[in-house]
Structure formats: C-alpha cells, structure tokens
C-alpha cells in the first residue's frame with residue numbers, strides 16, 4: 001500500500017512538470033503542413049519507410065514506427081535530437097538539417113498518413129499480468145492513456161504496437177546519462193524509469209508492443 005501511495009505522489013509531481021514543459025513547448029510553434037512534409041520525407045524513408053528496418057549503431061534494434069504518431073510529439077522529439085538532449089548519433093545528424101518548420105511539416109505528414117494496417121501478429125511471449133501490475137504501480141496510463149494509444153497530450157507519444165526492441169532501447173536511454181551516443185535527457189521519463197530494473201523494462205516493452213494501436217511502418221513503394 002505504502003509504495004502505491006508514494007508512486008501516486010511522484011506521478012502528480014511529474015505531471016505538473018509535464019504540463020510546465022508542454023506549455024513552454026507550445027509557445028510559437030509553427031503549424032505543420034502534411035503535403036510539404038511529404039516532400040521533406042525523402043530523407044527519412046531509407047530507414048523509417050522500410051518495414052522491419054534495423055539500425056546497427058550504437059545498438060541493434062528496429063527503427064521506431066512513425067506513421068500514425070502524434071505530430072506534436074514528432075516535432076518535439078526532432079527538436080530534442082537537434083539540441084542533443086537525445087543523443088542517438090544518426091538522428092542527431094538528420095535533425096541538424098531541419099528547420100522548425102520542417103519538423104512541424106514532417107510531424108503533420110506522419111500523423112496524417114494513418115495507415116490502419118492490421119497489427120503484426122508475431123510477438124514474443126508476454127507476461128501480461130506482471131506488466132499490468134507494473135503499469136498500475138508506476139502510473140504510466142496517467143500520461144500515455146489506458147491503452148497506450150491515446151496519450152493525454154498530443155506532445156506525448158503513442159506507444160501501443162511500437163516495436164518492443166525499440167521501446168526497451170528507448171526506456172534504457174532514459175536511465176543513461178554518462179554515454180556519448182546513448183541517452184535521453186527528458187526529466188519526466190528519467191523519473192519514471194529510475195526505479196525499474198532492466199527485467200521490468202523488458203516486461204513493459206513486450207507488453208506494450210503486443211497492444212493494438214495506430215502506429216505502423218508504411219513501406220514507401222506501397223504508399224505511393
């Protein structure tokens with residue numbers, strides 16, 4: 001009981017922080033144009049437009065699904081790579097080339113390209129009961145939504161159906177502060193994952209991958 005109580009208080013504190021960050025982020029952000037974003041997407045499809053494409057450095061995992069993701073979250077994430085708050089080297093290099101308007105346009109493009117494809121069926125075996133207990137204890141739904149597909153803010157990511165190996169890699173990155181090419185500085189998620197073991201992060205990642213949501217990778221040739 002006691003741990004539940006503490007984690008509720010912690011969630012309230014990070015929620016306050018989340019909204020402070022959010023109102024800051026929204027100030028003066030340009031409106032995105034999906035058609036313009038489609039033109040700017042050429043640089044992205046070599047990785048994000050190939051179903052199951054894996055990156056090999058600094059670690060091996062599938063690249064995240066972007067189609068169907070929230071526009072504002074995409075623009076926010078790109079700005080974090082540009083500022084170096086997210087350290088992934090290839091995404092840092094990509095983000096250096098983008099203006100604030102490019103980021104907004106690309107976000108609008110990926111959000112609008114809702115593919116409504118059937119979720120891939122092949123999942124690793126998951127321990128759903130253990131995962132649900134962790135989700136309740138940590139209060140993930142308070143921000144990401146009960147189904148991990150309707151976050152409380154468009155600046156927060158949809159997670160349901162995202163690649164599990166990527167989710168695990170991202171969660172580990174919020175625990176990492178001392179490496180050159182790995183790490184994410186977001187204080188909200190850093191606080192969330194601080195108390196969780198690698199095994200618990202794996203359990204969460206597999207569970208969230210098994211949920212059905214809007215996210216997909218669209219093979220570019222099929223999408224034209």
Ligand code: HEC
Pocket residue numbers: 040041043044045046047048055063064066073074075077078086088090091094106157169170
């Ligand atoms: C060389 C391959 C590559 C290219 C090209 C590339 N990306 Fe990425 N992208 C990645 C990888 C790998 C990640 C995961 C990085 C991490 O772990 O933070 C990623 C992450 C992202 C994320 C964060 C997603 C999330 O769920 O947080 C966004 C947004 C993104 N890319 C957008 C783009 C856009 C827009 C372009 C084109 C302008 C692009 N990427 C080009 C490989 C690539």
Ligand code: HEC
Pocket residue numbers: 011014015018064076077080134135138139140141142143144155156157159162167170171184186188189192204
């Ligand atoms: C207080 C709000 C809040 C809570 C609670 C929260 N998150 Fe998050 N989450 C966020 C925000 C905001 C981001 C985007 C951070 C960034 O910009 O890097 C995020 C990002 C993530 C990402 C990276 C997604 C991607 O596409 O790269 C994962 C995975 C994630 N959260 C999982 C969880 C899990 C699992 C829990 C529960 C243990 C949780 N979150 C609890 C707000 C929250």
